[in-house]
Amino acid sequence: ETGVTQTPRHLVMGMTNKKSLKCEQHLGHNAMYWYKQSAKKPLELMFVYNFKEQTENNSVPSRFSPECPNSSHLFLHLHTLQPEDSALYLCASSPRHREGTEAFFGQGTRLTVV
Amino acid sequence: GQNIDQPTEMTATEGAIVQINCTYQTSGFNGLFWYQQHAGEAPTFLSYNVLDGLEEKGRFSSFLSRSKGYSYLLLKELQMKDSASYLCAVENSNYQLIWGAGTKLIIKP
16 A cells, blocks of 8 residues: 555546546645556656646647646546557655655556557 | 666576666756566655665665766565566656666566
8 A cells, every 4th residue: 555546447448438547645745646657668757736736747648638626636537549548557646846755656547548 | 868777677586686777867866766666566665865875775775876877776685575677767957757667677486
């Protein structure tokens, strides 16, 4: 148990579907992150929220849409995805962004786009 | 560009010692992280190096040489449960985390 919970753990969706990934942390952290992890590739940072404000969007396609309603919850809304979007999507949190603190990761959502 | 290099896969024997290397080229340096990730699980924090030298934490140690852009993770008295991927990540001067692709460590009896 890492303190960061992601649901669902597995998701299969068609290219025309709309789905959402959920992340929840009760560690009292103020920064939350979405990462994409593909096989044998480095973790790719997608979005950063610091004190509920989006501070980074690393050239992520608009078919991925993040939402941070409060400092404990983070969503990733998905629509019209492509097969190459199939990957493990990891959520993480840290006390504050950009202060050299360790991140706590969720177990990820394994997404398959068919 | 910025990049982190680490071996894709390593194999070691239970009870032995293994060293996983990480070299980096980044825009400045604020610190270096090592994370462990078991298959299908979340990455978990192992160590954070800011200054040169060796930091020991039980069976795991992490070394940093900023002048050489080099770090290693040393695992002693290997156990089967140490089979996992080990991720190296460097914080550049903008506190952006640059990640390596990870080293898959296979432990054999």
